[in-house]
Structure formats: C-alpha cells, structure tokens
Amino acid sequence: MWTSILFGIYILITLSIVIAILLYGARPSKSLAWLLAIFAIPVGGIILYLLLGRNRRKNKLVQLKRNLFKRLPKPDQNQVGAFEGKYKRLMTLFYNNSHFPPIGNNKLQLLKDGKTTFDVIFNALEQAQREIHIQYYIFEEGELANALLLLFERKVLEGVKVRMIYDGIGSFSLSKVYLKKLVALGVEVYPFLPFKFGRFFSSLNYRNHRKIIVVDGHTAFTGGINISDKYLKGEPGVGKWHDMHLKIDGPAASHLNQVFMMDWYLVCQELLEPLEHVDSVYKLKEDSLVQIVSGGPDDDFSALEQTYFSIINTAKKYVYITNPYIIPSQALLKALQTAALSGVDVRLLVSENGDNRLVSWSVHSYFESFLKSGIKIYLFPDGFLHSKIIVSDDAISSIGTANLDDRSFEQNYEVNAIVYEKEFAELLKSDFLKDSGSGHLLTYDEYVERPWTKKLKEGIGKIFSPLF
Incomplete structure (x- = not known):
C-alpha cells in the first residue's frame, strides 16, 4: 500500500x-x-x-528588485539619443539592459594577479573617508581576510561606514567566528541567499558572482579576483591562480556603487543613498568611455550573453577572449564560428589546468567545433587562469566577472565593465599575446588524435554542459 x-x-x-x-x-x-x-x-x-534547474525569475528577489527600481530616479531616456560613434548600437543595447549609460572622465588601471591587485586595493581602502562597500562571491579566511579585518577596524574607528556582502554558497567556508568579529567592529555584513536547510532548494542555484569594491563612491574595483589566499600562495593540485582586475577612478565608479546598492537592498531591504550625484551631462568621447553592464536571473533578458554576443558580432579585425569557462550557448557558438569563417581573427586563451574536472571536460568538448572554423585555441599551462576578458579591434574591451557559460548568463548575478578606449584595448591585447605566447597552440590534428578516454570524458561533459 x-x-x-x-x-x-x-x-x-x-x-x-x-x-x-x-x-x-x-x-x-x-x-x-x-x-x-x-x-x-x-x-x-x-x-x-x-x-x-528551476527558473525563479518571478520569485521574491524579482519583486524586491522591481520595488527598488520604482524608488530609484528614472534614467533619462534622452541620453540614448546622444550616444555616438561606431559602437552606438552596443551602447544602446547595454543601456537598455542595465540602465547605465557610457560615461567618460575615468582613470583606469589594469591589475594583473593577486599581489599587485591587493596592494592597490588595500591602498585605496586606506584612503576611504566616508564609506567602503565590498562584495565578493568567494571570501575565504586567511592572510588577506585577516588583513582586511585589521583595516576595517581602523576605518570604522575613523568614522568610515563599512558594508559587506558575501555569497552564501561561494563563501560557505567563512566561519561564524570571523563574521562575529566583523560585526563586533561595526561592519554591516550580510550573506546573499545563505545556505539553509529550510530553503535549500530555493537558495542553492542562484548565486551572486559579482566582485565589487567601492570607496567613497568615486573609486571602484571589479574583475575576476576573489578574496582568497590562493591568488598569493596557489592551490594544491592546481597551482597559483592568475586573474585580472580593474580599478576605476571617476564617474563610472558610482555606477558600480549602484549595482552594490541594488544587491544591498536585496539582502537587507535597506535603500542606500549615494554619496554624490553624477552629472547628467556625459562627455561621450570614444577614447574615454566606461559602461557598466550588470545582469542576473531576475532580468528580462540575458544581459551578459547579449554583451558578449554583440562584441563578437561587431568585430571586424580580431576578437581575443580569455576565460576559464567557455561553454557557449548555440548563439555564442555560431557567433564565434561566423566571425572566424568571415575572416575575423578569433583567439581563445583557456587554462590548461582546471579547478573542476567535469567542467573542464565540458569546456574541451567544444574545441573541435572551434578549431574546425579556424578559431585559435591557446592552453595556458601555468596554474589556473581565471580572467574574464574580451578585447576587439583595438577599440572595445570587457573585463568583469561573467564567464562564457549558461550559469553566468542565466543563474548568477554578474557585472562587467565595457571600456571604449584604444589605449586600454591595446594594453589588454598586448597582455593576451604575451600570455598566449607562453601557452600551447592547439591544432585540429592534435586534438582529433587525442586518446579515446579523453573523448569519452568530453562526451560526458558535453551532455551535462546545458546544466552548468
């Protein structure tokens, strides 16, 4: 019975x-x-x-975000008509998706790998006078976390407001002892969808993958680097993690601050007020623009997928992509193949060492489709390459948190900075060529002759790739 x-x-x-x-x-x-x-x-x-697998675009988080947008000042739709230059359509697309216009007068600093990045971040945090906003997917205890604890203690005593968001799953190892220390210091700290058995099925899949720091509303950081000692000491079996980050001084930092403010509202339903108002008059110079694109599972459209798709389709000469998780949708796969077959120099830089075997099998399962169409694939041999970079035509670049996979496009909260600047694009291009030059150029003949055991593993990975 x-x-x-x-x-x-x-x-x-x-x-x-x-x-x-x-x-x-x-x-x-x-x-x-x-x-x-x-x-x-x-x-x-x-x-x-x-x-x-569940689609939660109509859940509580969606309603919270819509309530927030009702309370925020409405974007000036007339700004869209002011966009100029060959990337006008891209600017309009990104604006309609994320509501941030391109804005000039920013000072940019490209940061590579952990030591350089954290040295610059700590220096900026030391300069804070009013508020620090910090948000990370992975926040792990160790030397970096302990140094931040001491820094926060000093800044709070100076009267600086410190607010922190950490992802409930990505930072699952963060201890209650450490969190209690933060609270005791006066840091306002909240988890994003923490792990709880009572809502296990509704909280596990949708994660906040953003990495954002904003100091006093005018200095900001974003990119692929998390708060983890593996960027300094490496990780057993994988090696040292390599990554890229971006420092922004200027008006675009306030747009990253608004992304943080939206997430702050989601975790504690408190509407923060910006420290300073960004002038509504934007100097749209093609060589000095930054545009913030944010996306999440509660958006009507997949903003980051459309961002990558559009940059690839717009490329005339070349598009170089560095990313550890290239598991493309059919749309992105066709875009990359079409670009390569039409004469665009398409190159991918992927880490030879992965942090997840099944995901690595899935990434490698698409190599044959890439190589057949003339896309060049470089395998980076030293440690784990975690950067999320696209640069095209010495004119446009993207640096941020989003991978080229369904999880970043459909399930995670992500943020990227789009830079319309020749010098910055050339800097990223030079760095790509240097890293790819030290890597292994994979050929089609070499790939198809791989052992059948690898083919079997990649076949398994490809079957599961739509689920990642």
Whole structure:
C-alpha cells in the first residue's frame, strides 16, 4: 500500500516538474537535458532539477528588485539619443539592459594577479573617508581576510561606514567566528541567499558572482579576483591562480556603487543613498568611455550573453577572449564560428589546468567545433587562469566577472565593465599575446588524435554542459 502511495506521489511530482519545464524552460536544449535527466535518473533527476534547474525569475528577489527600481530616479531616456560613434548600437543595447549609460572622465588601471591587485586595493581602502562597500562571491579566511579585518577596524574607528556582502554558497567556508568579529567592529555584513536547510532548494542555484569594491563612491574595483589566499600562495593540485582586475577612478565608479546598492537592498531591504550625484551631462568621447553592464536571473533578458554576443558580432579585425569557462550557448557558438569563417581573427586563451574536472571536460568538448572554423585555441599551462576578458579591434574591451557559460548568463548575478578606449584595448591585447605566447597552440590534428578516454570524458561533459 505504502509503495503504491509513494509511487503515486513520485508520479505527481514528476508530472508537475515536466509541466513546469515545458511552461517556463529557458532554452530548448536545456529543457530537453532536464527532461532526459528526470526520466533517465529516477528520483535523482528530480533532486538535481530542484537544486539546479528551476527558473525563479518571478520569485521574491524579482519583486524586491522591481520595488527598488520604482524608488530609484528614472534614467533619462534622452541620453540614448546622444550616444555616438561606431559602437552606438552596443551602447544602446547595454543601456537598455542595465540602465547605465557610457560615461567618460575615468582613470583606469589594469591589475594583473593577486599581489599587485591587493596592494592597490588595500591602498585605496586606506584612503576611504566616508564609506567602503565590498562584495565578493568567494571570501575565504586567511592572510588577506585577516588583513582586511585589521583595516576595517581602523576605518570604522575613523568614522568610515563599512558594508559587506558575501555569497552564501561561494563563501560557505567563512566561519561564524570571523563574521562575529566583523560585526563586533561595526561592519554591516550580510550573506546573499545563505545556505539553509529550510530553503535549500530555493537558495542553492542562484548565486551572486559579482566582485565589487567601492570607496567613497568615486573609486571602484571589479574583475575576476576573489578574496582568497590562493591568488598569493596557489592551490594544491592546481597551482597559483592568475586573474585580472580593474580599478576605476571617476564617474563610472558610482555606477558600480549602484549595482552594490541594488544587491544591498536585496539582502537587507535597506535603500542606500549615494554619496554624490553624477552629472547628467556625459562627455561621450570614444577614447574615454566606461559602461557598466550588470545582469542576473531576475532580468528580462540575458544581459551578459547579449554583451558578449554583440562584441563578437561587431568585430571586424580580431576578437581575443580569455576565460576559464567557455561553454557557449548555440548563439555564442555560431557567433564565434561566423566571425572566424568571415575572416575575423578569433583567439581563445583557456587554462590548461582546471579547478573542476567535469567542467573542464565540458569546456574541451567544444574545441573541435572551434578549431574546425579556424578559431585559435591557446592552453595556458601555468596554474589556473581565471580572467574574464574580451578585447576587439583595438577599440572595445570587457573585463568583469561573467564567464562564457549558461550559469553566468542565466543563474548568477554578474557585472562587467565595457571600456571604449584604444589605449586600454591595446594594453589588454598586448597582455593576451604575451600570455598566449607562453601557452600551447592547439591544432585540429592534435586534438582529433587525442586518446579515446579523453573523448569519452568530453562526451560526458558535453551532455551535462546545458546544466552548468
């Protein structure tokens, strides 16, 4: 009897999930993958879907964000008509997605790897006079975290307001002892969707992957680097982590601050007031513009996927991409192939060493499709390359937190800085050529002759790639 009842409940749950997938599935390929998982793996497929597959664009976070937008000043729609230059359409797209216009008069500093980046970050934090906003996906205890604790103690005593957001899953190892120390110092700290058994299925999959620091509303940092000693000491079995970060001094920093303020509202429902008002008159010089693009699962459109797609499609001469997780959607795959086949120099720089075997298999499973179309793939051999960079035509660049995978596009909260500046693009291009020059250029013949065991692993990875 009990067996029949349990089986009946299982059938009802399965049917309800299948109907939900058919009604709210984000993409056909992903929906099909989930349907196959549910029917091929009884019970386990349902658990995986509840953990990783549900579309929550209409949940509480969406309503909170919409309430926030109602309270914030409305963007001036007339600014869109003022966009100029060959990237006018891209500027308009990014503006319509994220509501941040391109803005000039910024001083930019490209930061590479942990020591350089953290030296500059700590120096900027020491200069804070009014407020520090800090937000990270991974915040791990160690030398860096302890140094920040001491710095926060000094700044709070000086009267500086310190606010901090950490992701509840990415920073799961962050101890209660450390958090209590922060609170005791006077730091306002909140987790983003913390791990709780009571809402395990609703909190696991949607993460805040952003890395943002804003000092006094006018100096900001973003990029791929997290607060972790592995950027200084390395990680067993992987080696030293290599990454890129960007320091922004100027009006664009206030836009990153608004992204932080939106996330602050999501975690504690407090609406912060900006320290200073950004002038509504924007000097749109093609060589000095920065535009912030933020995206998350509660947006109407996949802002970061459209950002990458548009930059690739706009490229005339070259597009160079550094990213550890290139698991493209069909749209991005076609965009990359089309660009390469039409004569654009398309190059990918990927870490030879991965931090997750299944994800690495999935990344490598797309290599044949890339190589067939003439895309050059360079494998970076030293440690783990974690940068998220795109540079094209010595004119436009993107640096930020978003990977080229479905998780960044559909499930994570991400943020990128788009830079319309020749000198900055040339700097990133030079760095790409230097790193790719020390890597291994993968050829098509070499790839197709790989052992069958690797082919099998990559086949497994590709099957699961729509679920990442």
